[in-house]
Each structure stands twice: as C-alpha cells, then as structure tokens.
Amino acid sequence: MPRMTNMLEQAEYIEQGHLFQLLRERLADEMPMQELLRQARYELLATTKLPIAIDYLLTELKHSGLMSPAMYKLDHYFTPFQSYLIAQAEEETGQFTIAAALQVLEAEAKYRSGDGSSPQGLFFYHFEVLCRSRLNYDKGLTAISADPMYDMPWKKWILMLRAQIGLVETADLLFLASEDYRDRMIEAGESVEGKGPFLFGVREGKIAFGNRRQDPLFLFAAMQRHLGYPPVPRIQVLDENPDMIPQLSRRIERLEMRIKIMEEEKRGGLDITKFYEKHKDQMPDLDL
Structure with a gap:
C-alpha cells in the first residue's frame, strides 16, 4: 500500500478541508463530480499543490469514472486512509456514501490544520470512523498505520491492534498501551520491560479502564470530549x-x-x- 513519509504544510490541509466541504455541499445539487472538481479548482489557493492534484483526479475521472485510483497514485499528497474512504464510497454496494466520505475527510483535514491535533486524537477519529461506518478493520487499520502522523511505535501498535481486534476487547488493548497501566505496574513493583509501547496518557488509560465491558460508543464519546477530535458523522439510512x-x-x-x-x-x-x-x-x- 502507498505510504506517505512526510506531513503536508498547514496550508495544504486548510485547502483540503475547503475542497471537501465544497464538494459535500454542492453534491446535493446532483452535479457530476467532474464538474464539481472543475469549479472547485479555481476557488483554491494556487500556491498549494491541491490544484495540481485536482487536475490528476479529473484525468482519472474521465478515463475510469473513479477518483480513488488517482488518490492512491498521489500517495505523496493523499494519505492511504483518505484514498481508502473514497474507494469504499465508490463501491456499488454498501451504505458508505460519497457524501459521508467527504464529510469525514472535511473534518479530518480541518483537525489536522489546527494546533490541537495529536496522534492520539487522529487515531481515535480514524478508528471511530471504521467502527461507525462498518468498514473493513483489516484494510482500514492497515491504511491508518501508514499515516505520516504516526512514528514507528505507533505503526507497529496499530498493526498489532489489527491482528487482535475481535479477539481482545478494544478498551483492554488501549489500557495496556497507556501510561496509566505503566504507572500501576510500577506502583505494584512489577517490571515494565517488554511492555508497551505506552502511546496514550494517564487520562486516556483511565477512560479505557473505566469503559471495559461497556458499549464502545461510551468509550468513543469520552475520548472525543477529552482529546477534542471532530465528532464522527453518523450514517443516516435513507428510507427508500x-x-x-x-x-x-x-x-x-x-x-x-x-x-x-x-x-x-x-x-x-x-x-x-x-x-x-x-x-x-x-x-x-x-x-x-
């Protein structure tokens, strides 16, 4: 899977958020995606790389009618998780729509462009998107692990989570990767050698410990309040x-x-x- 190695500049994420917002709002008018991208191109800062990326997306749309293949090829600009969401939305089956994908990407780009973004907040946002949208955990977590926000310990832990999810409760896995668990081990006189990595803080660990054997939605709600990541859009099932x-x-x-x-x-x-x-x-x- 393509991997980004560097974070983009803040201006790029600001313009990405603006692009996804424009597409989401104007998609309700039932305009073709090609026309929407063509219009949005002239409303973005020319000093960013996004207009160039849109040109590539337009070329791919003309040939295949899809955006995701071009996004996967532009792995130096779009993250694998962004490309994965668009690819899932372009599938003919499933409830994950292009409007939902654009809403998720808009909130993610705006979160990245702010000063309060963190690996912990971004992970919980991505992970909650997978859970609420009922997307494939294996492919989704693999895409998440390739995000440039995460260093090597984060990447290894996310891939470990991919292998353990469904076998071990998520709250337990989060607690074991927190500083709260490390502090409890030290207070009990036990060695922390070979444990970890301790990627989450003390409060995240306490929240995870308090939500064991509970509905995961309670865990996400508490983490969203604590870490300040964007609320994840709820899928609305339309009555046909x-x-x-x-x-x-x-x-x-x-x-x-x-x-x-x-x-x-x-x-x-x-x-x-x-x-x-x-x-x-x-x-x-x-x-x-």
Missing part, C-alpha cells in the same frame, strides 16, 4: 419508501370497508342506496 406507511394505512381502511360490505351482504341487509346518499354530491349528473 417514505410513503409506505400511509399507503398501507389506506389499503387497510379499504379492506375493512370491503369486509363490512361482505358481512352486510351475507346477512342480506346490504343497502347500496346509503352509499349514493353519502356521495351524491361527488357523483356527476348524467344526461340520458
């Missing part, structure tokens, strides 16, 4: 048949009326003149 319930109600009413008519007819007491009386104002006059 919004009028189904009213239609069913009307059908049930008609069936009930038919049953009443059949019951009256069976008893020999059906008088259809009352229907004429009830609807006589709606009946047209016929001149015979």
